[in-house]
Amino acid sequence: MREWQRFVQSFGYAIAGLVYTVKTQRNMQIHVAAALAVLVLGWWLAIPKRDVLLVFFCIFLVLAFETMNTAVERCVDLTVGDRRHPLARIAKDTAAGAVLLTAILAVIVGLSVFTEPLWYWLTTGQRTYNMK
Numbered sequence: 001m002r003e004w005q006r007f008v009q010s011f012g013y014a015i016a017g018l019v020y021t022v023k024t025q026r027n028m029q030i031h032v033a034a035a036l037a038v039l040v041l042g043w044w045l046a047i048p049k050r051d052v053l054l055v056f057f058c059i060f061l062v063l064a065f066e067t068m069n070t071a072v073e074r075c076v077d078l079t080v081g082d083r084r085h086p087l088a089r090i091a092k093d094t095a096a097g098a099v100l101l102t103a104i105l106a107v108i109v110g111l112s113v114f115t116e117p118l119w120y121w122l123t124t125g126q127r128t129y130n131m132k
């Protein structure tokens, strides 16, 4: 197989991993729905470009960590099967903790980006709020 074909194939594997995560993980479905809602709100409120980039950064960070969390869960399941083990619990809980940290960051960024434009829209009825 040629180098470029291997490269394209590796993209296919990566997409399959993402599809698996979205299909099987309820939290991932919630993250995706929240991300779409936030992007629509950002477009509707015409938030500045640098804030859009910040929002995109947080969205991709959370989705990436959730995907990695799924990988950890599956590795643990593969290793211990149906057995309960304190290390399995720690591995899953710490991976979930990492996702939680990124979600907290996303909420902080979301609040700092959206509070003023939303308040402006609620108090003036106009959506063209733009920070310097």
Ligand SMILES: Nc1ncnc2c1ncn2[C@@H]1O[C@H](COP(=O)(O)OP(=O)(O)OP(=O)(O)O)[C@@H](O)[C@H]1O
Binding pocket: 024, 025, 073, 080, 081, 082, 083, 084, 085, 086, 088, 089, 090, 092, 093, 096
């Ligand atoms: N093999 C295990 N040994 C000990 N504790 C476990 C084990 N598997 C899971 N746990 C504990 O139960 C929690 C929930 O795990 P569970 O397997 O139900 O769901 P999950 O792995 O988070 O996700 P999924 O439902 O996608 O498999 C984990 O965060 C961990 O605290």
